[in-house]
Amino acid sequence: MAAGLNGYQKRIVADFLSAFSMTDAALPERRFYYCSLMQDSVEWLIAGRLFVEGMKPDAEYPSFQSNSVRAGEYALSDLSPSVEHFIEAVGRGEIVTPHGLIKIPESDAGTFGTTFEPFHSAGDGLRNRLAVLSFVGKPWNQLFDIRQINWELKGNDIPYDSLQELFQGYRLDMMLSSTLEIVLQPAVQVDLDCEIDGKDALVGVVLPAGIPNENVSLGYRIVSSVSKPTQRGTLSSAQLDWKIDGKFQRGRHQFEVEPGSVVQCFARFAGQVQNHGFIADPNNFQNNRRAAYEVFDRRLSTLNEFLFRPVTKGIQARDFEAAVSFLLWMLGFNPVLLGLFPKIQDGPDILVTSPLGDYLVIECTLGLLKANDKLASVVQRSTLVRQALEKCGHSHLRVIPVMVSCLTREELKAEAEDADRNGVFVISREGLEEGIQLSLIAPNPNKIFDLALSSMAAGQTKSTRSKN
Incomplete structure (x- = not known):
């Protein structure tokens, strides 16, 4: 004992x-x-x-x-x-x-x-x-x-x-x-049932009924679609209109915003942020790519199904690859879905470029990173892309090998060190969920690429130090 x-x-x-x-x-x-x-x-x-x-x-x-x-x-x-x-x-x-x-x-x-x-x-x-x-x-x-x-x-x-x-x-x-x-678990959450309707923004928080709400507050920042300073503020519990909704209580507040704005909300308890999320107008997106995509996939229902449905026998890996490419396109990247075609399946599942011309070489998996040698494959295929770019005088373009999995970070933790050591950027279920939230606002793919590159470099450094 x-x-x-x-x-x-x-x-x-x-x-x-x-x-x-x-x-x-x-x-x-x-x-x-x-x-x-x-x-x-x-x-x-x-x-x-x-x-x-x-x-x-x-x-x-x-x-x-x-x-x-x-x-x-x-x-x-x-x-x-x-x-x-x-x-x-x-x-x-x-x-x-x-x-x-x-x-x-x-x-x-x-x-x-x-x-x-x-x-x-x-x-x-x-x-x-x-x-x-x-x-x-x-x-x-x-x-x-x-x-x-x-x-x-x-x-x-x-x-x-x-x-x-x-x-x-x-x-x-x-x-x-x-x-x-x-x-x-978080004590309070942003009420994602709230929406913006034209100029009217409805924001709020939700927590279980019966929980004292005096210590709840809601911070917010308004990201306008026009060139104007970001508005910020905090709503106290007393400024929220509280109503019981079955097992929950919801505190909401309405104010005016510019059409096409997005409001990022921060649900707080005792002054401590517990959860954050975006509130948007489903009929007026800042991101024109998401607006165009939702014409054919309302509220991303098919995209969410392909990305997050439980993994069972018969689930199509190609659906997952397609959904990843759709999301990357909405985030401002230019993806080519190579894995869909049997004659070029020696290539990566998805080949992606940023507006600056940098490359993501992506392998997708419904399971662990090493399944079917995918981790080794994405490293090898990224090397081939890098060599081809150098040969034709484009050595200045950056190439990141990327693994995308529908599993959580916790489920992938055992393989994270191998990915770090090989310089592979890993996108887990949490990363996909964050990408969907980011698709609400005007896309900035070059910034996303730079963040991925920094994360990959930090992982390599950490792996090297732990090895030494």
């Missing part, structure tokens, strides 16, 4: 609890989701998450059990009197549940790797402030053979294709080690 939290871990936990205290009153729902493994009459935690949020999810999470695997959920009140007491128990390497004791296997050093990320990358795509406290123990490969577990799950009376599919059903992500996370 772990000896409890040491001084270093206690300082990390203190930072987490300080962040927790800011939104505690707005996040009354605390539920623990887990997957565990039975070995020699001992139940070991494979993965677990305590979500601290405003309301209970609508989805049901019934208890699951196979010969050696168990998964389920509990209210925190079934396990511990408070978040603080729960963390103390985790430090000792144990979770007492109504069905029995779950032990958390510590690392070979006899402790848990402990980190606090106040701005976890998993929240980026939805523009959420997501704070995560993590405890990482023994590597999975020292606990079990995942191939054996996958075959066991396939043969269960309630079958799952793999451990990954089971995790998806219980709000968990695949890791490499036994991991327990405590996740602080």
